[in-house]
Amino acid sequence: MSSDFLCENTRKHLAENFVYFYLKSRHFFLIPKSKSNQLCELVKEIVLKFADDYFLLFEQFLKEECPSIVNSYNSYKNKLNLQEMIDLSLEHLLSNKKIFEILQNKFNFVEPIEIIDEESKLKILYIPIKETLSSIIKNETLLKYIIINSYLNATNKENFFFKSTYFEEHISPLLTNKNGIFIKLYSDEIEICNPIGSAKTKHKLCVVYFTILNFPEYLSSSSDLYFLLTVFNDSNVKKKGLQFCLFPLIRELNELYFEEFQISNLIKMPVIAAFMTGDNLSIHRMLGMQTWFSSGYICRFCFIGYKQLCSIRLEELSTLFLFEYRDNSSYIEDFKSLSNGLISPSVFRSVAYINFQYFSPLI
Numbered sequence: 001m002s003s004d005f006l007c008e009n010t011r012k013h014l015a016e017n018f019v020y021f022y023l024k025s026r027h028f029f030l031i032p033k034s035k036s037n038q039l040c041e042l043v044k045e046i047v048l049k050f051a052d053d054y055f056l057l058f059e060q061f062l063k064e065e066c067p068s069i070v071n072s073y074n075s076y077k078n079k080l081n082l083q084e085m086i087d088l089s090l091e092h093l094l095s096n097k098k099i100f101e102i103l104q105n106k107f108n109f110v111e112p113i114e115i116i117d118e119e120s121k122l123k124i125l126y127i128p129i130k131e132t133l134s135s136i137i138k139n140e141t142l143l144k145y146i147i148i149n150s151y152l153n154a155t156n157k158e159n160f161f162f163k164s165t166y167f168e169e170h171i172s173p174l175l176t177n178k179n180g181i182f183i184k185l186y187s188d189e190i191e192i193c194n195p196i197g198s199a200k201t202k203h204k205l206c207v208v209y210f211t212i213l214n215f216p217e218y219l220s221s222s223s224d225l226y227f228l229l230t231v232f233n234d235s236n237v238k239k240k241g242l243q244f245c246l247f248p249l250i251r252e253l254n255e256l257y258f259e260e261f262q263i264s265n266l267i268k269m270p271v272i273a274a275f276m277t278g279d280n281l282s283i284h285r286m287l288g289m290q291t292w293f294s295s296g297y298i299c300r301f302c303f304i305g306y307k308q309l310c311s312i313r314l315e316e317l318s319t320l321f322l323f324e325y326r327d328n329s330s331y332i333e334d335f336k337s338l339s340n341g342l343i344s345p346s347v348f349r350s351v352a353y354i355n356f357q358y359f360s361p362l363i
């Protein structure tokens, strides 16, 4: 029985190639001519059988793995040659769509959305929090943690975050139903080439991740449970501003707070970005603050200037705590006037509930 997919010409072509190979080897191994024709026939027979078996397996594989190919190319049966078949299946199997399909089914992967600015053609990749959460809650253990650790009853205070005064004073009042999914954002810049080489900064990327604070600490600190949110070229920030780079995140944070995340038919919870961490450079940029630290306002917590800080003598260290500290309203004021170290209004000012005094704590 020969495979439907195997075109007669392809079989012939394969057999001829093997015979050619055999003739070459016959020459090499000095096989007498009298045996030659007999051996040629034998080789042909073996090759054709092998080809039939191989193509039957191949066809079966296609039917199981990518029925769309089998269906859409049904009419071409017996017309495709070997190379076309290989090209066709590779094209399908190696397409981004197929790869994500496999990753999605087998590993609960969430496909990133590519956002391109029409005018500048700059690109950002964004992985919706909603999709990631939907994928996370497929895991029953993680789902259990989210649900149990979202109800703020007295018995549920082992979680360090829930015990904090910050949670009590600033996050808890945001909840209408005493439950929620709390996330921590983390941003950093990475160089995918030698940072002291000639291509320095050329391939620099900015990435934002999130973790879920409802999980017990041993889980939320595991790198397996750090979820990628967005990736963009660092130069996009200079060209188009963080406003463009983070707009999908800001929009989704507002949506997930006001419209909430549907866990099941009965359970719905708001998602709240409780705070954001990162190095000074990254966080200052997120806050809209100056990103140089050798002059001007170098601290996001207080109004101390670089010069003033340098002139403090050791015996005056205790005065450090007497400085005037920034708070949410001073941040809002400084966004308007772009003063006191603020060089642009933070993109996070558009997230309805963020309190800038606590949003980026010292970790």
Ligand SMILES: [Zn+2]
Binding pocket: 299, 300, 301, 302, 303, 304
């Ligand atoms: Zn300070």
